[in-house]
Amino acid sequence: MIEARSLSKRFQDKKRGEIRAVDNVSFTCQPGKIYGLLGANGAGKTTTLRMLATILEPTDGTALINGFDVVEHPEKVRANVGFLSTATALYPRLNAQEMVEYFGRLNGLDEPTLKKRIDEIFLRLNMNDFRDRRCDKLSTGQKQKTSIARTLVHDPPVMIFDEPTTGLDVMTARTIIGFISDCRDRGKTVIFSTHIMSEVERLCDHIGIIHGGKLLEEGTLSELRAKHNEHNLEEIIVKVVGPLANTEA
Amino acid sequence: MNLHAVSVVYRKELTEWLRDRRTLISTVLVPLLAFPILIGGMISLSTMLIGQARKDIPKVMIIHGEDSPAVVAALRANKEIEVVPYASNWKDQISEKLIRAAVEIPEGFQASLEKATPAAVQIDYYEGEIKSEFGADHAEKSLKDYRDEVIKKRLETKNLPVSLISPFDTKKQNIAPPEKVGGATFGGFIGYMVILLCMTGAIYPAIDLTAGEKERGTMETILSSPVSRLDLVLGKFSLVLSAALATASLSVLSMGVSFSLIRHFGGSSGARGEAVQLLFQLGPKAVLSVFLMALPLAVLFSAVLMTIALFAKTYKEAQSYLTPMTFLVVIPAVASLLPGVELTPKLALVPILSTSLVCKEIMTGTYHWGSMALIFGSSCVYGAAAIFLAVKTFQRESVLFRS
Numbered sequence: 105m106i107e108a109r110s111l112s113k114r115f116q117d118k119k120r121g122e123i124r125a126v127d128n129v130s131f132t133c134q135p136g137k138i139y140g141l142l143g144a145n146g147a148g149k150t151t152t153l154r155m156l157a158t159i160l161e162p163t164d165g166t167a168l169i170n171g172f173d174v175v176e177h178p179e180k181v182r183a184n185v186g187f188l189s190t191a192t193a194l195y196p197r198l199n200a201q202e203m204v205e206y207f208g209r210l211n212g213l214d215e216p217t218l219k220k221r222i223d224e225i226f227l228r229l230n231m232n233d234f235r236d237r238r239c240d241k242l243s244t245g246q247k248q249k250t251s252i253a254r255t256l257v258h259d260p261p262v263m264i265f266d267e268p269t270t271g272l273d274v275m276t277a278r279t280i281i282g283f284i285s286d287c288r289d290r291g292k293t294v295i296f297s298t299h300i301m302s303e304v305e306r307l308c309d310h311i312g313i314i315h316g317g318k319l320l321e322e323g324t325l326s327e328l329r330a331k332h333n334e335h336n337l338e339e340i341i342v343k344v345v346g347p348l349a350n351t352e353a
Numbered sequence: 354m355n356l357h358a359v360s361v362v363y364r365k366e367l368t369e370w371l372r373d374r375r376t377l378i379s380t381v382l383v384p385l386l387a388f389p390i391l392i393g394g395m396i397s398l399s400t401m402l403i404g405q406a407r408k409d410i411p412k413v414m415i416i417h418g419e420d421s422p423a424v425v426a427a428l429r430a431n432k433e434i435e436v437v438p439y440a441s442n443w444k445d446q447i448s449e450k451l452i453r454a455a456v457e458i459p460e461g462f463q464a465s466l467e468k469a470t471p472a473a474v475q476i477d478y479y480e481g482e483i484k485s486e487f488g489a490d491h492a493e494k495s496l497k498d499y500r501d502e503v504i505k506k507r508l509e510t511k512n513l514p515v516s517l518i519s520p521f522d523t524k525k526q527n528i529a530p531p532e533k534v535g536g537a538t539f540g541g542f543i544g545y546m547v548i549l550l551c552m553t554g555a556i557y558p559a560i561d562l563t564a565g566e567k568e569r570g571t572m573e574t575i576l577s578s579p580v581s582r583l584d585l586v587l588g589k590f591s592l593v594l595s596a597a598l599a600t601a602s603l604s605v606l607s608m609g610v611s612f613s614l615i616r617h618f619g620g621s622s623g624a625r626g627e628a629v630q631l632l633f634q635l636g637p638k639a640v641l642s643v644f645l646m647a648l649p650l651a652v653l654f655s656a657v658l659m660t661i662a663l664f665a666k667t668y669k670e671a672q673s674y675l676t677p678m679t680f681l682v683v684i685p686a687v688a689s690l691l692p693g694v695e696l697t698p699k700l701a702l703v704p705i706l707s708t709s710l711v712c713k714e715i716m717t718g719t720y721h722w723g724s725m726a727l728i729f730g731s732s733c734v735y736g737a738a739a740i741f742l743a744v745k746t747f748q749r750e751s752v753l754f755r756s
Contacts, residue, residue, distance in 0.1 A: 193569055195369060198369060210578040
């Protein structure tokens with residue numbers, strides 16, 4: 105389970121002064137459910153997800169990941185999380201298997217367990233054809249599969265995806281979407297951010313709309329549609345964010 | 354600290370490092386091949402040139418001397434030179450290498466000798482031009498032989514023994530062991546090379562493991578793993594340190610091969626001979642001591658370079674930050690080579706300079722254990738402080754995610 109409690113993150117910028125990237129954001133994601141975090145570029149999605157993955161430390165507030173506090177026990181949190189984003193690249197000079205093994209070992213898996221996990225994951229993701237190929241020689245789809253295997257190797261109960269399909273071709277994006285759906289089916293807690301509304305409509309059980317660092321709206325897709333009397337999710341976002349966006353402009 | 358995690362990070366970094374072609378070139382190939390090729394090539398070339406210069410009989414011109422046939426005859430009798438006819442532009446001819454030297458005999462030189470009044474013969478040559486120097490040397494030898502002959506005749510005329518002008522001989526006897534003789538000349542240089550190579554060997558991996566990770570987009574990947582920042586830094590640092598020490602070791606080995614080449618090409622006398630002697634008489638104690646003293650310095654370099662490189666977003670940016678660092682190392686290391694710079698308690702606390710100075714002493718077979726302990730200890734403190742700084746820098750979000 106993910107429980108964000110008044111999460112806030114401020115940055116200091118020489119030109120713009122203090123920037124509130126995330127401002128007092130609270131939400132809960134349940135196991136076996138997918139939480140979609142929606143918002144424009146710079147809304148605060150990546151910063152929120154990075155704080156949940158303990159890559160960034162909150163300025164105020166905290167979050168509990170599977171019962172562990174992100175501020176007090178960041179290493180335990182990371183052991184319970186699989187984090188995937190377009191910015192999480194692979195080590196070019198390792199092959200696919202070595203890449204996954206490395207993260208398995210960092211997660212404290214013993215060698216027999218690691219071997220078993222890798223065999224299972226490589227079979228499930230159909231990766232055996234390129235397990236010995238260096239990551240810099242892999243196709244985009246093969247790289248994404250290797251990244252997925254890397255996040256899955258320690259079988260984390262919580263998965264965090266930050267715009268995982270951005271810039272990918274249709275087939276590779278489908279692999280990722282299928283994988284996210286599979287995570288839910290396996291009872292994992294999943295949170296992901298995206299710009300692609302069709303992905304949200306297909307996957308998300310719960311949606312949060314974030315803008316200017318604040319969580320403006322939250323609910324299931326049907327709740328949001330009913331509240332805003334609008335079927336199209338894109339229109340709902342425009343309605344939620346629009347007044348603020350116009351004010352900022 | 355989790356040693357298992359540090360070891361996992363280290364082994365992964367080592368695997369990647371060994372697979373990097375640039376690493377093989379900068380850490381293995383260049384140190385192993387550059388010294389033998391460079392030094393061996395230079396030695397063989399200079400040996401060939403010197404040999405050729407010795408074979409050629411230099412042309413020497415005699416200026417004036419028409420009234421001094423005896424000295425002219427002495428010069429002409431020397432088979433090592435070829436006396437050429439007089440020409441008024443002899444200086445130009447020396448410059449243009451048409452002749453190699455000229456002997457200027459003053460007017461009335463022989464008459465002066467007979468009257469026993471002082472007189473001087475001048476030899477003109479082109480300094481730095483080896484064939485000209487050989488020509489001048491041969492001409493000077495003929496003149497000295499002639500002078501000795503004149504002295505001998507004067508003494509005989511007066512029924513005086515030759516020993517009158519040379520009542521006793523002097524003889525110099527070296528009591529310093531060969532390693533000290535060589536060490537005094539080359540010891541400082543070897544210490545300097547080890548220190549400099551520890552630095553240059555650390556630069557590339559320090560960049561690759563910090564700014565390189567940012568540029569390739571793998572920094573966020575590794576930060577999302579459960580490894581602590583401390584273990585991550587220590588694993589990376591260990592690899593950078595290994596690279597620094599490997600570069601220095603391979604370079605010293607390569608220098609050994611280069612010195613062997615010098616010996617092969619017949620350099621057994623003079624400075625080259627000392628170098629060869631040094632190499633073959635340096636015991637493992639001296640070499641290990643130098644590496645031991647350089648170890649905390651390599652720690653300092655590795656940690657400082659990693660810390661600085663981490664501020665950069667790209668490989669190129671990191672290179673521009675680290676290039677000036679080379680000067681910071683070269684200057685104190687070179688200062689230790691200057692004559693008169695001796696190890697004092699105050700200097701023992703100055704990093705780099707102190708290590709370079711103590712390496713120079715070790716190479717001459719001198720072990721001041723107190724100074725060595727002080728230098729090793731102070732360098733360890735600096736190294737530990739640098740590691741602490743590196744760990745702290747790795748925990749700064751503003752550095753890791755600089756935009």
